Amino acid sequence: xxxxxxxxxxxxxxxxxxxxxxxxxxxxxxxxxxxxxxxxxxxxxxxxxxxxxxxxxxxxxxxxxxxxxxxxxxxxxxxxxxxxxxxxxxxxxxxxxxxxxxxxxxxxxxxxxxxxxxxxxxxxxxxxxxxxxxxxxxxxxxxxxxxxxxxxxxx
Numbered sequence: 001x002x003x004x005x006x007x008x009x010x011x012x013x014x015x016x017x018x019x020x021x022x023x024x025x026x027x028x029x030x031x032x033x034x035x036x037x038x039x040x041x042x043x044x045x046x047x048x049x050x051x052x053x054x055x056x057x058x059x060x061x062x063x064x065x066x067x068x069x070x071x072x073x074x075x076x077x078x079x080x081x082x083x084x085x086x087x088x089x090x091x092x093x094x095x096x097x098x099x100x101x102x103x104x105x106x107x108x109x110x111x112x113x114x115x116x117x118x119x120x121x122x123x124x125x126x127x128x129x130x131x132x133x134x135x136x137x138x139x140x141x142x143x144x145x146x147x148x149x150x151x152x153x154x155x
Contacts, residue, residue, distance in 0.1 A: 054084065
């Protein structure tokens with residue numbers, strides 16, 4: 001368990017270091033949506049549910065920041081998604097409970113100054129290769145379903 005936790009700490013530390021480099025961009029996938037902001041949020045939510053995921057929360061960062069008298073960041077929502085089957089695989093084992101820091105999965109939808117809508121999510125395919133055993137296998141399954149949930153081609 002200690003070795004697995006140390007591996008996780010090394011991965012997160014590496015990710016933080018890489019965030020300052022162009023390689024850090026590998027940890028997050030960003031794509032432009034062919035749809036408007038609200039439609040993109042709705043489509044991602046619907047497709048997640050169609051794949052058997054639950055959507056426990058959609059955070060509206062624009063609303064939250066304005067509520068606290070902060071600068072307007074523009075339209076930005078983070079859709080939280082969870083598949084209980086996958087969460088259970090990892091959270092019922094002491095050796096993998098630390099992965100809860102990644103749960104639930106987040107998908108960010110935002111508009112940039114160009115007026116276009118973008119979607120960002122963790123690169124779970126890459127993350128799955130960084131972890132051994134059940135964690136890697138589960139993250140690989142998540143990555144496959146992420147591709148479906150975030151695929152705008154089937155819409």
